[in-house]
Each structure stands twice: as C-alpha cells, then as structure tokens.
Amino acid sequence: MSNVLVAYFSASGVTKEVAENLKSVLNSDIYEIKPKVPYTNADLNWMDKKSRSTVEMDDKSSRPDIIIDNPKLEKYDTIFLGFPIWWYIAPTIVNTFLEAYDFSNKKIILFATSGGSGFGGTVEYLKKSVPASTEIIEGKLLNYSPSKEDIKAWTDELGI
Numbered sequence: 036m037s038n039v040l041v042a043y044f045s046a047s048g049v050t051k052e053v054a055e056n057l058k059s060v061l062n063s064d065i066y067e068i069k070p071k072v073p074y075t076n077a078d079l080n081w082m083d084k085k086s087r088s089t090v091e092m093d094d095k096s097s098r099p100d101i102i103i104d105n106p107k108l109e110k111y112d113t114i115f116l117g118f119p120i121w122w123y124i125a126p127t128i129v130n131t132f133l134e135a136y137d138f139s140n141k142k143i144i145l146f147a148t149s150g151g152s153g154f155g156g157t158v159e160y161l162k163k164s165v166p167a168s169t170e171i172i173e174g175k176l177l178n179y180s181p182s183k184e185d186i187k188a189w190t191d192e193l194g195i
Contacts, residue, residue, distance in 0.1 A: 044067075068131075174193075
C-alpha cells in the first residue's frame with residue numbers, strides 16, 4: 036500500500052471532521068492547512084461583497100498566506116486533499132498550499148464539503164498550481180458527516 040496523507044483546509048470545522056474520519060479509516064497521517072490569519076465568521080459571510088472570502092474568491096490570483104511548516108510530502112505517494120467548496124471551486128488558500136510544496140509525481144484525490152454545489156471546475160483550477168506530473172482526481176463530496184463505513188466503501192472503490 037502506498038503512503039497516504041490526508042491534508043485539509045477547514046474554515047468552520049465541517050471539513051476537519053470529515054478529514055479526521057478519513058484519517059481514521061485510512062490509518063494515515065493528517066495535515067491541516069492553516070491560514071496565517073484565521074477566518075472569522077464575518078470573513079466567511081459570502082453575502083457580504085467585502086468579506087474576506089468573497090474578495091479572495093473574486094480574485095483568482097489571490098493566495099492567502101498559510102503557515103509553512105513542512106508536511107514532509109516526500110513520504111507520501113497519495114494525498115487526499117479536502118476543503119469546502121466556495122463559489123463552485125476550492126478556496127484560493129488551497130492553491131497557496133499546492134504552490135508552497137512540491138507535489139511532483141503525487142496522486143491527489145480531492146474530497147470536499149459543500150452546502151449545495153458540486154466540484155464545478157475545481158480539478159482544472161487546481162491543476163494550474165501543481166507540476167504536470169501531479170495527478171489530480173475529482174474524488175467525492177463528503178457532506179453531512181458521512182459514516183466511517185461510507186468513507187471506507189469509497190476508499191475501497193479507489194483501491195486504497
């Protein structure tokens with residue numbers, strides 16, 4: 036079996052819960068993508084055109100600062116990468132993470148949480164932030180606190 040890492044960004048705790056369950060099912064390591072400046076509830080108010088999340092997502096070149104603390108990616112072949120869906124794609128902080136480290140020759144399997152939208156153009160959007168040798172796979176929306184059994188069924192389908 037390949038070495039697996041579950042990496043995730045969670046602004047409100049929903050994606051974190053799913054990532055922890057995935058880590059438990061896979062018996063893998065886990066890594067949290069942490070913004071240098073944590074998001075507040077006001078920052079996440081998507082109805083406010085001046086909120087931090089809205090401003091970041093309106094500018095696709097935005098790269099919010101993250102805490103750089105070396106997740107030692109060289110140890111892993113497969114990375115499950117989780118995040119909430121914002122404006123039909125991954126938050127720009129996920130691009131910051133992908134651009135901060137070397138993902139050459141890695142397989143990245145996406146998982147996301149969403150209040151109502153799917154992955155949209157997420158895969159193509161994220162491919163721009165990694166080397167061509169990186170494989171990005173649209174994984175699964177894991178909404179509504181999926182059970183460990185449901186997560187295991189999904190990872191079994193993937194052969195992991």
